[in-house]
Amino acid sequence: MTTATTDLRAQLVELTAERDALRAQLAGDLPQATRWLQRKVWRQAAELDRLNRRVTSQRFVLRTLAELGRSLTAEEHRAARDAVTNVELRDRIAIDAG
Numbered sequence: 536m537t538t539a540t541t542d543l544r545a546q547l548v549e550l551t552a553e554r555d556a557l558r559a560q561l562a563g564d565l566p567q568a569t570r571w572l573q574r575k576v577w578r579q580a581a582e583l584d585r586l587n588r589r590v591t592s593q594r595f596v597l598r599t600l601a602e603l604g605r606s607l608t609a610e611e612h613r614a615a616r617d618a619v620t621n622v623e624l625r626d627r628i629a630i631d632a633g
Contacts, residue, residue, distance in 0.1 A: 538620075 556571035
């Protein structure tokens with residue numbers, strides 16, 4: 536299964552859950568709608584925490600390199616940029632570096 540297929544399936548599952556929560560809200564079942572929203576917020580918080588930890592680690596590496604009196608080589612920068620899976624973020628890194 537490709538990454539695109541996995542992403543589409545995840546989006547479909549999320550949209551289906553959102554639809555069901557909206558139906559529950561319209562039917563007056565606010566606890567079910569609230570549980571879905573709460574799970575969504577928890578997932579987003581966990582993702583934000585993961586991203587924050589990654590950024591913190593990257594800043595540590597860059598500070599360490601700066602203290603050693605060097606920066607990333609072109610090859611190191613290219614390898615790090617290519618490892619970014621988010622296309623929009625990867626393009627922004629390429630623009631900022633260029």
